[in-house]
Amino acid sequence: MASKVALKTKGKASGKKASPEEKSMAQNLKEWSTWAVKKAKVITHYGFIPLVIIIGMNSEPKPHLSQLLSPV
């Protein structure tokens, strides 16, 4: 538990909790959630359209791959 205090010192002075361990846990949570949101944004940005295409190509009646690429 003590090691956690040493690692997370990113300069965010929230200062709400008195104990140093609780302070780092709140900071941890914030940082992890920020990291998760950033990753989710990148994943959505690159993966949303392919996801829609995959779901669409697997719906009934299954369209052919050539229909996806041809302009007609």
Add this chain to the structure above:
Amino acid sequence: MATALNVPPPTTTTAPPQMKKEEEKVDYLNLPCPIPYEEIHREALMSLKPELFEGMRFDFTKGLNQKFSLSHSVFMGPMEIPSQSTETIKIPTANYEFGANFIDPKLMLFGRIMTDGRLNARLKCDLTENLALKANAQLTNEPHMSHGMVSFDYKGKDYRSQFQLGNGALFGANYIQSVTPHLAFGGEVFWAGQHRKSGIGYAARYNTDKMVATGQVASTGLVALSYVQKVSEKVSLASDLMYNYMSRDVTASFGYDYILRQCRLRGKIDSNGCVAAFLEERLNMGLNFILSAELDHKKKDYKFGFGLTVGE
């Protein structure tokens, strides 16, 4: 809530069993900027705010099967850049947008991506019969310019409630209740963490087969009233008043909407000296020709656009 409405008030002329089915398909959405639409003013918005554009637009929608379709869209024309001075600055741009839609009774996915990397995504999912999840996001490559919002909608027998979460610690909740077969009242609250703003608003909507009247008041200073009258099957007229009591800004507009067999023509005139018209002409099955014109006499800004839409 439903039991309170089982007692019919003496003034209504509708039979008591109808009071139970008062579900009005009106949604009440949040007022502040990130939200793209509000359905309580839906009829007025459809008539008075068509998608006016300047330049050339070409949209091609290709359906691969009943539920899935792809769209390709090209736009070339001047784009307005927001500027501090009174002059409008326009930069000619050209862009291509690719989109994919999947529409199912239970799940709807809508995605559009542009050549500069901007993604516009919408998702609507019916988790249960009454609970729906909606999400939309505009993602860009620039940092801090992306927005996302998730909302949970609960549909009750004659009421709807919604809870929204957005990025930047934006929380919103709204509720709308039918009180008679024609009248609905609603209220909303929102809290924007980033700007430290909160607000509350109320809205009312009265509609019959021939007309819709809505009113909305918000603590951000906005008062909006609108009235739409369906004069005949093909013609409807709409008028709208927006007043901001904080900044003392008033705008009134009046418009018409002609839905004819081969075309749809919408026009409006504004108290800001802005006259606009939008025509969609059906040339053939699946082929639509669009003309858009907006003359802003006050700012001396004249915009004309034309386009073609292919596909259903």
